[in-house]
Amino acid sequence: QSSQPVIGLITKTDTNPFFVKMKEGAQKEATRLGAKLLTAAGKTDGDNAGQVAAIENMVAAGAKTIMITASDSKAIVPAIAKARAAGVMVIALDTPTEPASAVDALFATDNYNAGLLIGQWAKKAMGNKKAVIAAMDYNPGQPVGVLRHNGFLAGFGVKGITPTMLTQVDTSVVCSQNSFGDQAKGQTAMENCLQKNPDINLVYTINEPAAAGAYQALKAAGKEKDVLIVSVDGGCAGVRNVEAGVIGATSQQYPLKMAAMGVTAGVNYAKTGKKVSGYTDTGVNLITNKPVSGVKSQDGKYGLANCWGQ
Amino acid sequence: MTAQIPSAPLVMEARGLVKRYGQVTAMDGADFELRPGEILAVIGDNGAGKSSLIKALSGAVVPDEGQIFLDGKLVHFRSPIDARKEGIETVYQDLAVAPAMTIAENLFLGREILRPDPFSRFFRVLDKKKMHDEAVRHMQGLQFAIKSMSQPVETLSGGQRQGVAVARSAAFARHVVIMDEPTAALGVREGNMVLDLIRKVRDSGLPVILISHNMPHVFEIADRIHVHRQGKRAAVLNPKNISMADTVAVMTGALSPEALSADMLA
Amino acid sequence: MTAQIPSAPLVMEARGLVKRYGQVTAMDGADFELRPGEILAVIGDNGAGKSSLIKALSGAVVPDEGQIFLDGKLVHFRSPIDARKEGIETVYQDLAVAPAMTIAENLFLGREILRPDPFSRFFRVLDKKKMHDEAVRHMQGLQFAIKSMSQPVETLSGGQRQGVAVARSAAFARHVVIMDEPTAALGVREGNMVLDLIRKVRDSGLPVILISHNMPHVFEIADRIHVHRQGKRAAVLNPKNISMADTVAVMTGALSPEALSADMLA
Amino acid sequence: MTSPPISEKGRMGFRAPSLTTLGPLIALLLACIFFATQSDRFLTSQTLSLVLSQISFVAVIAIGQTLVILTAGIDLSCGFIMALGSIVMTKFAVDYGVPPFLAILCGLAVTTAIGALNGLLITRLRLPPFIATLGMLGIVQAITLIYSNSQTVSGLPNTLNFLGSTFKILGTPFTYGAVLMLLLFGVAWFFLTRTAPGRHVYAVGNNPEAARLSGIPTTKLLISVYAIAGLLYGIAALILVGRVGAGDPNAGQTENLESITAVVLGGTSLFGGRGNVLGTLLGAVIVGVFRVGLTLAGVNSIYQVLVTGILIILAVATDQFSRRKA
């Protein structure tokens, strides 16, 4: 029993389906490999203190490998350093730490890149129509939201975008609201943006629930046909919305894969003492049924086959 | 013990009531007897346990030991609702009013007047107008100079608040009225009004238990005087045959009840 | 108006106090005079505005109009702290105690006894033992049967609570003592104790304002009687030369003050 | 400083009771005038429709919260109870093929039962409402996430979406959910001001001991209040489902604070026994107007947080000033 490797997984929250899937993937892999999986999560996105406590508790519980999707990529670093000093292998999932060298390894998709892809696609898909953009963002201060938002703008061809700061340089973004990554709140935000500017014809959304909410608002206004929605995640519900024409394109990520790879590495470390290292990109794929030239994409069928969900 | 077997059946009777609060014993084997249609005054020093006694009789406190009989039947009041159902109405010393609510609402709290139509009966819709009118009627009986029945009780003077509590008990009693120092905060005129009211209640056939520190009031109105001392009944006196001074002496313990002549007892 | 120019300077004087609460006018041009070393009783119907008057005198209420003089000097009490600083102590009708706190703490609320060392003075560290002992001393004067000074006030009987408030005012007054119905909830023995205490305060040279509905008490102790009616002073009577019945008649408006002979006024 | 009125515990020295809804109304008017100067799209019937449908489910939760707060309680679990309700309704209808109408009833039954459980914990185990509903918050959230597997339930039959559909008044579409919300405020107002149990709610919050001594069955009343609140959260869930077009396990995270805010903005005292359910409606509308108005004014979302904070303080300060003059 005591020889059973103990592996910890710390997610940002328990509520986001992305992390729920990640946990499922890890659990499945752990069961397969005979490892014991400990899980913990922050109370809200941005709950760094909760994640620090979780790291400490997992070290105390005897975990030799800890996987973490950091809520705050900088503030988590000292706690990670302490765990590593105690001989624990730490793997960052989904979100890189700053500096990236603070962890042993990173299994992730590049969120900036995910944004970039939908931006590029949207640019082509819009053709020479003048874009009037609304952004359904995430809680101010959350890096994921900034990365995706700025990646989208960069991909769309807006100049002067840096990956780290929420930039409001482009006047074509007429409305930028916090959707909390939530369907109901995304809907509210979209309604208000439409009231502000009815000419909106392109909507960037932080994730697919927000996209579904935005679509609901557009539909209520009778505009769902004229407005393009792009999103990030690639969950099954999201891909089905791509198939249904609700979402124009979405960048698909692979949380199950990240988690499974992490568990494998952890079990390996327990058995052989060999750590993994470096950055493994688990990849992003643009999922759309309306491919455009110059942007590599997969269709909805591929998306559904690889989506993280039932 | 000076308890006597009366000829008429007792309306209320209590035997050996005990109530302890941590270290303090508020009632220490208290007996109690109330005869039909009488005004029974309960007197005693501060902290003698008078309020505790009547709280037990009105269901506000469940005694640790002892029994209570109503019309000779053993009763177990678990809450004031039980006592109310038996038609026992009480004015508590700390008044038990809802200060943010109006006078009319306080008068009818817990037995509001409903509109007669079936919809209203089912949803228990208030007849505000009737409640207001009835409130005016009840309060007029006491001649308190109160402007409006829709004034919150917290805007009333101390005595006016007491008037509200007294009017409430008199209006609804069907069996026994208990009043814990109903005239304490009242002016001379208002105090006399309440004494009149108590007499009226008695004349309508209901017995009244009156706790009071006001000896002139007690001697003016009481048929019998229950003297409470250190958590139990010390004696029951006949105000017609004993002086105020002797009564106070018994109450304070300066005079032993045994030293009294038989006609002084009741 | 029956206001007279007394020979000795007045300790407290008020002219034309007005206090309105929305529709209700609690004081309607009330005058007031307190002479050195006297016991001045203030009587009146419920809602006459007695409590409002003394609240204005003690800074608890800021009057809408009118002036208050202390030892002939115009004062503006913005809060009870101002009045306290002048050595005026008040027992309020609704007692103003903190029910969850102990008797000793309530007695010393706002003027706790601190330990003498510099550290304690700076951090205002309580001398709990001394406060306890002093509390025992003050309360013993009133002979209430209270077990422990570290009992929360909410566990006391109604009369016992009043005793705490009375003891507090008597212990700390340096200039004027104001008592709003201090004996209302008290038993005979305890009420007499409080009357004794009031006399002792007077004998120590401090004037006392006593609001009471208890006419025997008023006639037993008062040097002068201020009759309040409908928000103003109706008359000031001399209890030595007027009967209780006439006093009550003036108070209730049955007798006009003009009809009184000069020696009945004070 | 004027003196507080004769007061039990003198609480009003610090928080005067709102017996009118005048204060919040003035605040709302001032806010509207301000936003009208910021955007010419603000003063349209469209904005009104938006505000009403956006606040509809929070406002219905706030009705329940008002009842609870009037009894001197508090309900922190309201939002998650709504989320669970939305999942039960939609999962029953979509996954188990229960007829939509029955599925709705099941959802309402679940939320009502949880509300009643809150009431039982508070009255029978004598837990402070804060603790009972805090514990329930965690329990209900976990159950919701486990039961739904954190997955949104979509593909709903029309019956479940009904409250999100619209009808037109003078060309502006309004949702049935918003109408239901207004209707429920009317019912709650009637209940609280015109019926005996409604007045008992106030009495229990104002002086529980007096209520008990007056023969009001306080325990039964409190359990009923929490159960009715639960039912209202269930109705809020139905409105939410109609609005969003899906069952949302992640809903409800901010609704406890939002609903309490609406109640307090509307002038109801957190100490119980004083307040007005129409004030709550105003409170909810104020928050909704701020949100729409600030977006129309083009305020960056982070500055919206700032301005909303300032406006909340100003709104209640206006209220206090208007009352001090009166």
Add this chain to the structure above:
Amino acid sequence: MTSPPISEKGRMGFRAPSLTTLGPLIALLLACIFFATQSDRFLTSQTLSLVLSQISFVAVIAIGQTLVILTAGIDLSCGFIMALGSIVMTKFAVDYGVPPFLAILCGLAVTTAIGALNGLLITRLRLPPFIATLGMLGIVQAITLIYSNSQTVSGLPNTLNFLGSTFKILGTPFTYGAVLMLLLFGVAWFFLTRTAPGRHVYAVGNNPEAARLSGIPTTKLLISVYAIAGLLYGIAALILVGRVGAGDPNAGQTENLESITAVVLGGTSLFGGRGNVLGTLLGAVIVGVFRVGLTLAGVNSIYQVLVTGILIILAVATDQFSRRKA
């Protein structure tokens, strides 16, 4: 059902005051016994050290919250004030090169000033504490994010990290932050039980009118209480900075609920005037023990939410039972 004691407003009929800390202590013991059976790593000095350092900053916030709640108030802005404090300290030291010690003082000054501002809004503008601190919550959060540009401040000088460093007792490392936290509880306990202003805090919460009439300067007292609470949030910020090793603009999101939970678990009444700051420490420890214990027991994080909810209810129910017997 026993009758409540003679009570102003009879509030205690529903929530008996905790005059002892016995109840929470029993609950804590039961929880410890349970966790000890679940994991042999639980009953170690290591666990104690973990719990203490993990709760250290929330517990310090909870001291401030206890003071505020004892006055019958509430402070929703506490967590974000802490976050702002952590940003000011670290930015001053790192970005502006202010000497660390001075930077700390600047941070404490800012948090104290914001606390005092809360007090001013509550006393001068007579806002309900819930509204004043809710508004302040938004304002402070926005200022923090704008000022820090949502960026974590790292690369701190050692002085700022000091409270996160450890010393060993019998081989187990404890953080100085945890020690400071325990020390502050001692000071707060002394203040509340042994000094005149401490007793005035109780009096103001118990009966504000009586406090005023007794000559207690209630306005000044309340402003001081909120300012001291602000200072404590600043100290919590310093502990947090030491623990995390960075200034964190996203901290403080859950601390208001967590600190109130600790206070209420510790037996302090939300209605003011009754309670005990050592109970708050117990309350915070209970929550911390739950977190560590459940992780050691290997409970899935979502089930942790569920079990924590149940345990909170059980803990207070135990408390109530132990009191009913006494």
